[in-house]
Amino acid sequence: MTSIAGRNILYGAALTTAAQLSKIGGGFLLLKLIAVYLGPGGMGQIGNFMSVVTILSLLAGGGVVNGVIKYVAALRANKKELLIFVSSVKIYSFVFSFVIVVIGCVFSEKIAFYIFDDSSKYWLIIVLALAQMGFGFTNLVTGVANGLMDTRSYALIQVVGNVSVLPIAWVLVSNFLFVGAALSVVLFYLSYALPAYYFYKKSVFFKRSLRFSLLRTNTVRLSVYTLMACVGAISVPLVEIIVRGQLINSSGLDVAGLWQGSIKLSSAYMGFFTVFLAVYFMPLIVKQEGNKELSSTVVRFVIVVMAVFFVGALVLYLFRAMLIPLLLSRDFSDLGDLIQYQLIGDFFRVSAYVVGFVVIAKSSLKIYLFSEVVQGVLFMTLCSIFLGQGMALKGVFIAHIIMNMVYFFVSMIGFFIYLNCYSGGKKCS
Numbered sequence: 001m002t003s004i005a006g007r008n009i010l011y012g013a014a015l016t017t018a019a020q021l022s023k024i025g026g027g028f029l030l031l032k033l034i035a036v037y038l039g040p041g042g043m044g045q046i047g048n049f050m051s052v053v054t055i056l057s058l059l060a061g062g063g064v065v066n067g068v069i070k071y072v073a074a075l076r077a078n079k080k081e082l083l084i085f086v087s088s089v090k091i092y093s094f095v096f097s098f099v100i101v102v103i104g105c106v107f108s109e110k111i112a113f114y115i116f117d118d119s120s121k122y123w124l125i126i127v128l129a130l131a132q133m134g135f136g137f138t139n140l141v142t143g144v145a146n147g148l149m150d151t152r153s154y155a156l157i158q159v160v161g162n163v164s165v166l167p168i169a170w171v172l173v174s175n176f177l178f179v180g181a182a183l184s185v186v187l188f189y190l191s192y193a194l195p196a197y198y199f200y201k202k203s204v205f206f207k208r209s210l211r212f213s214l215l216r217t218n219t220v221r222l223s224v225y226t227l228m229a230c231v232g233a234i235s236v237p238l239v240e241i242i243v244r245g246q247l248i249n250s251s252g253l254d255v256a257g258l259w260q261g262s263i264k265l266s267s268a269y270m271g272f273f274t275v276f277l278a279v280y281f282m283p284l285i286v287k288q289e290g291n292k293e294l295s296s297t298v299v300r301f302v303i304v305v306m307a308v309f310f311v312g313a314l315v316l317y318l319f320r321a322m323l324i325p326l327l328l329s330r331d332f333s334d335l336g337d338l339i340q341y342q343l344i345g346d347f348f349r350v351s352a353y354v355v356g357f358v359v360i361a362k363s364s365l366k367i368y369l370f371s372e373v374v375q376g377v378l379f380m381t382l383c384s385i386f387l388g389q390g391m392a393l394k395g396v397f398i399a400h401i402i403m404n405m406v407y408f409f410v411s412m413i414g415f416f417i418y419l420n421c422y423s424g425g426k427k428c429s
Helices: 002-062 065-075 079-106 108-116 119-147 151-190 193-202 215-251 253-286 291-318 320-327 330-337 339-361 365-388 392-425
Strands: none
Touching (some): 002 108, 002 215, 065 119, 065 215, 079 108, 079 215, 215 253, 215 392, 253 339, 253 392, 291 320, 291 339, 330 339, 339 392
């Protein structure tokens, strides 16, 4: 039995790794297409739209994917309660997505003017608003799959989506340049919806009539994760939009494009760790109550994450002269002189992610909101100071290091304070 369990764990790990490699690879190839055809200037120009798509990919369906993973993992032994909960999520996600569609369509011109400085591109906002309903559906299906530890379905959704989108993206970007790149970014997230529907249709949740019992209770549970997602999804891209504007004003569009390239590189490899922690770490700690068990699990994962990231970052840094032109284009070669700052900041950030997932798993809303707001304010303040001193892009990278170092050390201190608060039957909120 032990050998069978071990094989299942290895099989699940292999599937998840394949899924993330396909996503990272797909993201890099899409990024390279945009970099080659649009260059740093075009990358800087499309940066704000990328940030908005990122916001909606996280908020779609209410941004409750982590909550779905948590409660499905907790309820999977009770089929009746599980069906009721998933029914509540369907209702909640649809209503939230529909509200975003209405807002996107009504205010499309104003949003387009703010993002593109061109209100005539309002139709791209409408396309995005409609597409986010597909984002929300995918988040629901993958959240349930991860909560049930169904790594096969999750992996296949990711792989099929990532493989299928690239030929279409190449046609769009090569023929329609900026507009094609914008549509490709939307399509990259929408491509998962079709394989997600295939697995949804085969599941026990398909054609189940909606059940409104416990809807109010589950709505309250899910709203906590929506608030977390809103702050997390909006704060980082919004801060990026503000800093990008400052960088364009002080150093020009090409420099902002270099920063955008580094952000997309970072989000690609950081996404691997985020999903790894969501799929394996969070379900593991959902039911852990004892301080000793929880602290040992967290410390173990922090060490593993640090070690894996350090090795990957070292490879990227040592071979940066070859890898940056390969992953982006030769126009981004200047990024090689600054990439070490991005990697140092990301090292501390990914290490702090482990503690962040404890906060999410335990629904510690106040801690999560406080940490997200403080990070955003600190980063913007540091960027403003360094850009004002004429440090240009290097100043933004140094601000990134300082902010993430502070975030990591405060997170670790806060975690041990949380353990003390959590002992004795009390629960931090």
